[in-house]
Amino acid sequence: LSENNIDILISLDGPKEIHNKNRKFINGAGTFEKIMTNVEHIRELYPEYLKKHISFNIVLDGTNSFSCINDFFTDYESIKDLRVNSSLINDMYTNKTPEISDTFIAETGYEKFKSLLSKVGRLDSKYTSKIFEKDLVKLREKFHEQRIPQHKIPKKVHHGGPCIPGVTRLFVSTEGILYPCERVSEASEVMKIGDVETGFNIEKIRGLLNIGRLTAEKCKNCWAFRYCYMCAAFADTLEGLSGERKLMFCSEVQSSVESLFVLYCTLKEYGYNFDEKAINREFATIV
Numbered sequence: 001l002s003e004n005n006i007d008i009l010i011s012l013d014g015p016k017e018i019h020n021k022n023r024k025f026i027n028g029a030g031t032f033e034k035i036m037t038n039v040e041h042i043r044e045l046y047p048e049y050l051k052k053h054i055s056f057n058i059v060l061d062g063t064n065s066f067s068c069i070n071d072f073f074t075d076y077e078s079i080k081d082l083r084v085n086s087s088l089i090n091d092m093y094t095n096k097t098p099e100i101s102d103t104f105i106a107e108t109g110y111e112k113f114k115s116l117l118s119k120v121g122r123l124d125s126k127y128t129s130k131i132f133e134k135d136l137v138k139l140r141e142k143f144h145e146q147r148i149p150q151h152k153i154p155k156k157v158h159h160g161g162p163c164i165p166g167v168t169r170l171f172v173s174t175e176g177i178l179y180p181c182e183r184v185s186e187a188s189e190v191m192k193i194g195d196v197e198t199g200f201n202i203e204k205i206r207g208l209l210n211i212g213r214l215t216a217e218k219c220k221n222c223w224a225f226r227y228c229y230m231c232a233a234f235a236d237t238l239e240g241l242s243g244e245r246k247l248m249f250c251s252e253v254q255s256s257v258e259s260l261f262v263l264y265c266t267l268k269e270y271g272y273n274f275d276e277k278a279i280n281r282e283f284a285t286i287v
Helices: 016-022 032-045 048-052 068-077 103-120 130-144 202-210 212-221 243-247 249-270
Strands: 008-011 055-058 083-088 177-179
Touching: 016 032, 016 055, 032 048, 048 055, 055 068, 055 103, 068 103, 068 130, 083 130, 103 249, 130 249, 202 212, 212 243
Parallel strands: 008 055, 055 083
Antiparallel strands: none
């Protein structure tokens, strides 16, 4: 891995008591100590590789203390200088809405606000959480760098969202089955895009990439067309791809895009220059 500069993204949700709540071996034992032992092993043998090619993915459980998680990634000696990426629990394949406490909402909102204050020169960055660094990277890449006025939709076009399955974030199960990424369900037949023995199923990949066809009429008249982030997972019923299921998420996507526009405009109005002020490029590599 070191010789070939392979990047590793390690799932780590926080300190032991928080991580082991959801990350367990098949026998029920927590995985925290094993992960930290492996990280220390790599640090001892390949310190430069650890620094340049290893980062952590935090899945934030809204029932936990965000402050506790933030302190862990800020102060824990083995990982405090390494990169992190974060997201909320994925509820794409469940009918249950993940619980989020009022305290968690308040803590994350406060930390995001501090991060924005630092970008407009109102707060020293040493007081901000690195957990939300990727938010501004996303804003730059999705809004600022692609803000090209268009007067009409081209003859051939697709809404934003789908990555190239098998290229962007290939996931391999322990059985050797290939999936587009780690966020799709391993129980889904449509998401099985090949295996390590026979390679990729190109026809399946093409179907996942062109999901805009499922809802073409609705999509081409949507104001959020270029900024839509829906991929095939939003249309997945475990048995196939459904345009009806995909449309269920439209309001959520439009609301999210609108909020990002507000954030972008607010930063611009308060003097943030997306062209001149560098966003942490190290974090940009893991988005």
